[in-house]
Amino acid sequence: MTSPCFAEKPDIPATLSLEELGFDNIYTSLPRGFYSCHQPEPLSGQHLIHFNEAAAECIHLDPAQGERPDFLEMLTTPGQWPGTRPIAMCYAGHQFGQFVPRLGDGRALLLGQVRTACNHRWDLHLKGSGLTLYSRQGDGKAVLRSSIREYLASAALHGLGIPTTLALMLSGSSEEVYRETIETGAMILRLAPSHIRFGTFEYYYYQRRFDDLALLGEFVVDHYFGELRHQPEPYLRLLETVVNSTARLIAQWQSVGFCHGVMNSDNMSIHGLTIDYGPFGFMDQYRSGHVCNHSDHLGRYAFDRQPGIGLFNLGCLAQALLPLLDEVPGQAVEKATEVLETYEPAFNRYRLDRKRAKLGLRTEQEGDEALYDDLLGLMEAGNADFTNTFRWLSEPDPLRKDLPNPLGSSRLSENWLSRYTTRLEGDGADPVVRSQQMKAVNPKYILRNYMAEMAIRAARDDHDFDEIGRLMNLLKNPFDEQPGNHRYAVDSPDWSAGLAVSCSS
Ligand code: AMP
Ligand code: MG
Secondary structure (H helix, E strand, O other), rough: OOOOOOOOOOOOOOEHHHHOOEEEHHHOOOOOEEEEOOOOOOOOOOEEEOHHHHHHHHHOHHHHHHHHOOOHHHOOOOOOOOOOOOEOOOOEEEOOEEEHHHHHHOOOEEEEEEOOOOEEEEEEOOOOOOOOOOOOOOOOOOEEHHHHHHOOOOOOOOHHHEEOEEEEEEEEEEEEEOOEEEEEEEEEEEEEOOOOOOHHHHHHHOOEEEEEEEEHHHHHHHHHOOOHHOOOOHHHHHHHHHHHHHHHHHHHHHHOEEEEOOOOOHHHHHOOOOOOOOEEEOOOEOOOOOOOOOOOOOOOOOOOHHHHHHHHHHHHHHHHHHHHHHOOHHHHHHHHHHHOOOOOHHHHHHHHHHHHHOOOOOOOOOHHHHHHHHHHHHHHHHOOOHHHHHHOOOOHHHHOOOOOOOOOOOHHHHHHHHHHHHHHHHOOOOOHOOOOOOHHHOOOOOOOOHHHHHHHHHHHHHHHOHHHHHHHHHHHHOOOOOHHHHHHHOOOOOOHHHHOOOOOO
């Protein structure tokens, strides 16, 4: 069994019905202390808003299943979907730097794992499905606003080729849910190889339940990292693997101006996936210290701090793995430290690769990083749009000169452009080929906050879900020109700067 990956195109046609999906439910092979059993609670007046065919393909589910009148009923009515065995997983985590000993799925259920004919296993995870043992003071619900944002954002990252959970469907309801104002409840069903988080390991470590920790480690290696099973020190290799995939993920986020709003260790996937979209944000104008979460008063998760926070979270994971790394505590710490020390160079390598690719550089030269960083400095000083500046730079030279220059015409920007031109001349690539390659890494379309907000307002105020469908189509191919969609590729309107996105969801 290999871990599935959204990037792989399944070569088996998507023809299965909900009843024909083969369920495996492997998490329930772990002892009861790892989860609690619950049934989903359907929402009153629930209705399907969108069905994501790209996600359905992964599990070979026939997209026509989304048109079944009983589709939502199957997903949300206790006992209705054969093969599912809904559970809430428990985990802990460092939230804004503070350890919280018990979190867990407070409003989500793992319905089970689908095992596909290509021998891949996918978690089906229903979010917004009601109270569980881990709901604490929460109501077990998710609101339409944040569900739309998660649904669109996961599709956007998927389109950009960045590892993420991916939602199969979005549903709304008429059920009132109380946040700062009265909103309505919603659900998404998301897919991922697993929903195991750094915080899942922390849960057992901090309770000193080292036997359970060992069971979890064994489970993770056996089911998701089978290639490590027969290597010496499999848990150290596991840590190494997660360090590497996390470094790569964060370098990818940074390369498209994506900010995760709540980078707590319970929101970090052991598969290096983007998970738990709350107050995320794609940057409009470049700000190195951009904070996308209005509730993050100290800017802990500011854009330029996210790489360092990645290391903090990996430190939390490493700490929790210590008992599995070596019987002698000092040795375990030494081994973990050595692996953690690989994070920064790995991240820097991935980031520099991205920087060169974004600038269209094939060869490597000493000053490349400074060239990129100076461009960011210019953008910040001139309030230039991050995405549109890189897309403008991706145009081949004579064409670019006819387009408005997002960097303005200051002496500094002229100087930078002439440095860049000289560097490109030394790189020797054909300008048309280079432009194509740059356009394949510098997206034309991202999910700007105002775009999600427009879709939310239409859905909430007018029951109009068309914009969600339009954005889902748009974000599938963010690097393509998409001539009918240029309106989404201009700088964000001024009012979007006033949008505040918080933890409330
Ligand atoms: P999040 O910030 O969405 O990643 O959630 C952090 C923790 O709070 C997780 O354990 C969630 O399951 C839980 N949680 C968030 N919102 C709710 C809610 N409305 N009801 C119950 N639990 C919640
Ligand atoms: Mg979370």
